[in-house]
Amino acid sequence: xxxxxxxxxxxxxxxxxxxxxxxxxxxxxxxxxxxxxxxxxxxxxxxxxxxxxxxxxxxxxxxxxxxxxxxxxxxxxxxxxxxxxxxxxxxxxxxxxxxxxxxxxxxxxxxxxxxxxxxxxxxxxxxxxxxxxxxxxxxxxxxxxxxxxxxxxxxxxxxxxxxxxxxxxxxxxxxxxxxxxxxxxxxxxxxxxxxxxxxxxxxxxxxxxxxxxxxxxxxxxxxxxxx
Amino acid sequence: xxxxxxxxxxxxxxxxxxxxxxxxxxxxxxxxxxxxxxxxxxxxxxxxxxxxxxxxxxxxxxxxxxxxxxxxxxxxxxxxxxxxxxxxxxxxxxxxxxxxxxxxxxxxxxxxxxxxxxxxxxxxxxxxxxxxxxxxxxxxxxxxxxxxxxxxxxxxxxxxxxxxxxxxxxxxxxxxxxxxxxxxxxxxxxxxxx
Numbered sequence: 075x076x077x078x079x080x081x082x083x084x085x086x087x088x089x090x091x092x093x094x095x096x097x098x099x100x101x102x103x104x105x106x107x108x109x110x111x112x113x114x115x116x117x118x119x120x121x122x123x124x125x126x127x128x129x130x131x132x133x134x135x136x137x138x139x140x141x142x143x144x145x146x147x148x149x150x151x152x153x154x155x156x157x158x159x160x161x162x163x164x165x166x167x168x169x170x171x172x173x174x175x176x177x178x179x180x181x182x183x184x185x186x187x188x189x190x191x192x193x194x195x196x197x198x199x200x201x202x203x204x205x206x207x208x209x210x211x212x213x214x215x216x217x218x219x220x221x222x223x224x225x226x227x228x229x230x231x232x233x234x235x236x237x238x239x240x241x242x243x244x245x246x247x248x249x250x251x252x253x254x255x256x257x258x259x260x261x262x263x264x265x266x267x268x269x270x271x272x273x274x275x276x277x278x279x280x281x282x283x284x285x286x287x288x289x290x291x292x293x294x295x296x297x298x299x300x301x
Numbered sequence: 302x303x304x305x306x307x308x309x310x311x312x313x314x315x316x317x318x319x320x321x322x323x324x325x326x327x328x329x330x331x332x333x334x335x336x337x338x339x340x341x342x343x344x345x346x347x348x349x350x351x352x353x354x355x356x357x358x359x360x361x362x363x364x365x366x367x368x369x370x371x372x373x374x375x376x377x378x379x380x381x382x383x384x385x386x387x388x389x390x391x392x393x394x395x396x397x398x399x400x401x402x403x404x405x406x407x408x409x410x411x412x413x414x415x416x417x418x419x420x421x422x423x424x425x426x427x428x429x430x431x432x433x434x435x436x437x438x439x440x441x442x443x444x445x446x447x448x449x450x451x452x453x454x455x456x457x458x459x460x461x462x463x464x465x466x467x468x469x470x471x472x473x474x475x476x477x478x479x480x481x482x483x484x485x486x487x488x489x490x491x492x493x494x495x
Contacts, residue, residue, distance in 0.1 A: 194486040195394060198479045232434070233427055233489050236469070241482045264438030265431075268462070 082211060084130075084248050089120045090274065090301060094292040100211065101243030102291065103235065105219075105267060106252045108276035113284055114252040117276065117301075118215040121250050123151035126159055131204035131212030133161040133197060133247075137187040137221035140164055142175030158207040161200025163193055180204065188225030190234050197238070201245055212247050219266065220254040228262050235269035250274075276301070307332045308351040308418055313342035313367065314383070315359045323354065326407045327414065339367040346371065350378045352417050354401075354410075357384045368396055379417035379484070398484040420481060423469070424488050430465045437462055 083097035098104075106114045115138075122132040126148065134144050141164035149155050157178035165184040180203035182196035197214070204212055216222075216238075222231050235251065242249045251270070255263060267273060272291035279285045279300060289295040310327055311334045314320040324333045334350070336342035339362025346353070353371065357364035368380055381399040398420070399413050437458045440449065449455045 190489055191483060191487045194483045198482060202479075229431055229435070230489050232431055234486065236427060236430075237482065237485050237489070260442040261435075261438045264441050265434055268434040268438070 084125075084211075084213070086121055086124070089117070089124045090286060090288075092286075092288045092296055092299065094272075094288040094296055098248055098291060099271075100246040100248065101239075102271045103239040103242060103249040103251065103269070104291070105270040105273045106250055106276065107255045107263070107267075107273055109256045109278070110254050112276045112278060114254075114276055115217050117274070117286075118217055118250045118252050119147065119151065122213050122215050123148060125213040126152045126155060129209075131159050131161070131207070131209035131247075133163070133200045133204070133212060133214040135163045135165065135193060135197065135214070135216040137165045137218060139217075140166065140172065141179075141181040141183070142172030145176050145179045145181070156207075159204065159209060161197075161203055163196035163200060165189070165193060186225060187222045190226070190230070193234075194238075194241075197241070201247075210246070212245075214242060214247055214249045216249065216251045218252040218254065220252070220257045223253075223258060223262070228258075228265055232265055232269050235266065239269065239271075308414075309334065309349050310414060311336065311342065311345055311350045311353045311378075313337075313339065313353060313359070313364075314356045316356075319356075323405075323410060326410055330411075331414065338362065339364070342367055343370055346374070346376065346378070348376060350376065351421065352414050353378055353380045354414075355380055355382055355397075357382050365395065372396055377421070379421065381413055381417060396487065397480075398487075399480055416481070420485060420488075423485065426465070426469050430462075430469055433458060433462050433465055 083099060086095040086098055106117055108114050122134065126132050132148070136144055139147070141162040144162045144164070145157065145160060148160055158180075161180035162176075163182050163184060165187045167185040180200045182199050184192035184196055219231060219235070239249065253263070253266060273289045274286055275289065276284055276286045284301050285298045286301045287296045287298045308331050310331045312320050312323050313336045314323065315337055317337070320335055320337070324335060327333050334345050336345045338359055342353070342355070355364045355367055364382055368382070371378065371380060379398040381401055382397040383401050383403065383405065385403050387402050398417055401409065401413055437455070440452070440455050440458070444452070444455075
């Protein structure tokens with residue numbers, strides 16, 4: 075990956091305490107993988123909320139929640155949220171726009187999770203909106219790749235991830251993308267992984283609670299740690 | 302393939318002087334075809350054409366209509382719209398890959414055509430990269446780690462994946478701006494329909 079001009083690293087350790095996450099290079103794309111109900115989406119949102127706290131912009135590409143409820147969610151995660159720091163691309167292709175809930179956030183509706191061009195246009199508009207609101211850096215979450223994979227084949231999703239990563243790279247953003255590891259065969263997971271710079275694996279711990287490990291961002295894969 | 306090995310540019314422009322000027326600028330580096338209106342443009346269009354320069358305001362079929370027919374025919378060519386006014390954002394949603402606003406300078410025209418050709422190269426590299434990654438993933442999903450460690454084929458594949466990834470990063474210049482980004486994504490959806 076090419077390095078961008080601005081070299082401020084992203085520190086994700088207040089969300090997940092791994093040394094490997096203390097200096098994430100701008101332009102990095104990270105896959106968050108784990109079984110259903112293991113808190114992947116929560117983790118992705120926490121990474122964005124942490125960024126908002128630190129003055130980063132946030133862009134959410136959602137296939138499951140409506141734009142209005144995503145904005146509400148971030149208002150509760152970040153009490154003094156400035157709406158203009160948040161962009162949401164709602165790919166459900168249903169429902170009207172909940173203007174009141176969306177407020178000043180940059181919301182864009184796309185007809186389906188398979189409409190990659192529409193998603194790209196939404197992301198472009200969100201990045202532009204955040205840039206105009208004064209954001210020089212930010213974090214993007216795509217929730218979830220598993221839903222996209224039900225609309226489009228893995229080849230297209232792989233390429234989409236690669237192209238989006240390059241766009242994030244030139245914007246100096248980082249991206250986190252969730253995938254349900256139980257919903258796809260091994261080969262599909264292996265292919266999708268290759269489109270990313272690194273991966274955060276989450277799973278339920280044996281004694282209850284959850285644990286995670288980090289692969290591919292800095293040095294060797296980490297051990298599993300409680301989160 | 303066309304007669305020459307040069308990339309093929311099709312100019313669809315109703316003003317002969319303007320069209321001739323573009324041709325003069327481009328003919329050293331590209332094989333140039335000319336059409337005076339939309340219908341003629343569609344006739345001249347075939348799989349050899351790499352880039353179409355399409356004037357938006359023409360008598361008869363408009364540039365927008367020609368674009369729509371080009372996309373329907375599913376040819377892999379890139380289309381740059383030539384317009385008299387600076388377009389707003391909708392240009393991307395309309396399906397053009399780039400735009401040029403008149404008056405156009407020679408270097409600007411070259412830059413746009415080169416950029417569109419680079420993007421095609423990025424697409425085919427990405428396609429090749431995917432094929433390697435898929436092969437690698439199939440081996441990983443079907444063989445044990447001991448078998449993989451022994452396999453020369455896997456070793457070689459892994460190396461090529463790394464090389465290819467570097468090649469792709471170098472070609473990334475092609476998708477730095479918004480219209481490149483959207484056009485590349487549009488290309489992915491088109492591939493899928495084939």
